[in-house]
Amino acid sequence: MDVGDQLPAETVLADKMDVSRTIVRNALQKLDTDNLIQWEGRNKTLIRKPLAEHRLEQAENTLSTEQMEQKFFEWILRFDVPAGTSLNVAQLSRKFGVPVHVLQEFLAGLSRLGLVERRPRGGWSLLGFTSEFAVELSEFRMVLELNAVRQLLTLPPEHEIWQKLEALKQEHEELKGGLEERYHDFSLLDEKFHAAINSVVKNRFVLEAQKLIKLIFHYHYMWDKRDELERNAAAIDEHLEWINAMLARDKAKSEAAALKHLRRSKETLLQSLRGHKFA
Template sequence: MASNKTYLFKQSINRMLTQIEELPEGQYTMANDMELTRQLNISRTTVRACIEHLINNGLVKREGSHKIVLRQPEDTDFFDIENKASTKDEQIEKYFMSLIHHGELLPGDRFSELSLAKNSGCTTISVREFLIKFSNNGLIKKIPRGRWQMVEFDEAFAKELIDFREMLEMNALNDLLRAPKDDVIWSELADLLRAHQEVRADMENRYMEFPDLDKAFHFKLRDKKPNRFINQFYDIVSFICHYHYQWDKNGELERFTVACNEHIAILENLISNDHASAVLAMKQHLESAKKTLMGCVHGLEV
């Protein structure tokens, strides 16, 4: 489903389609994977996923190591990533988080404001403001000449984050449980439950859709009490818990499956008005999240 593709994937597809449109007359072969990796500043994994998408949509075919263009792109082949309701802050955040989630930025990696601006379609001012905001959490740091570096977070930071998250999310759950039964939140939670169930039914193929569900789930829980300071905290949570670059990618399917099942248990208990079970399910989910996060910090035990 197109809506479940990441911003980086959609943007990379659009850039490949533009490259196809701009091929010289009589040339019907795309650049090789290594060259696309360099041109688009994405990983080979992302390149392969994008090429597979183009093949499935009848735009190209593989002949050995070559990618032969079968037809010119149509307007419907492009993803709509402009999202006029989205601010530049949201646009750079989507792009930056996608880089981290796909392993394009790793601990110790350096990157420039200019390259982020160019590849995300944002201004350097928007990029700089976004990076300054996230530098406050200690996970990226400024280095000379408009450059930044990814850094690790330590045990103390992780434990403080866990304690604060537990307090906020249990408080949000209790607020939600007090919502009237005719509140629109309950139909929205039912929609979210169905989205989780659809992904779980084909988890092996769709597990990469879970981070977006994860973020939607935790943001929806606090929907009854919006708070700008809590919003800032959840920006950090998204950065670390949903997109953290130190996670072993080989364990993602298992972790996402566990978390998806825990979300479903919470949502089912909320919708069925079983308050006690909803609270217990949330406590279980937060305990699992604690073990996962602490495991990111040099294999620490909780």
């Protein structure tokens, strides 16, 4: 553009650059602050050419969407905010180091899972991670993982899952042998074990729910430290019982072991909530 030219309307700029009008308006405000344009009503006139120093430095170490999701769930699971709290999107975007539009898209996804809701006059409200939510999620988890077990047991001997289970069995036995020194390592092994079982199900409708289940059920091993050694020891034995039943292709024992572990995991999660006075 030449000095004296008029900038297009905000809607035109948004369409041209494939961004929201909010982003365009923020950029125009920056140009106005830097005295690069003269903004009078709807007229925005270029009054001088931008120089290198007018460019914003590109943010470094911006979180990926997955990292942002983890930080958000950690924030909820650590009970830093009560149910019903209004979410300040601009503030949270700075807290998690992500653009506002990325956080908005993430919250829209969470609204389908019942963790947040859009307020009638705009903005978001945290519905909260309550005991009722934990019970509902636990019951849904049982349905999904029992279905995964049933599908897993129909797979042929050459399928990669059988090698994964043999390797997981060895990892569990090694961790059990040195648990007193390494019991903090269980949360990652737990996540790996359940991910392997669920990986045999290829269903697009399950993927988003699995993400939430993984973050909540496996993260609580990290933030609830009470009786951690004893809980992890019991969980390892339950995993091994479950793995051995699947390797033996025993459907009845596999389902029984899965239910035993998933019910105990549900009770552990609820106990954590009671310990934090959220039940």
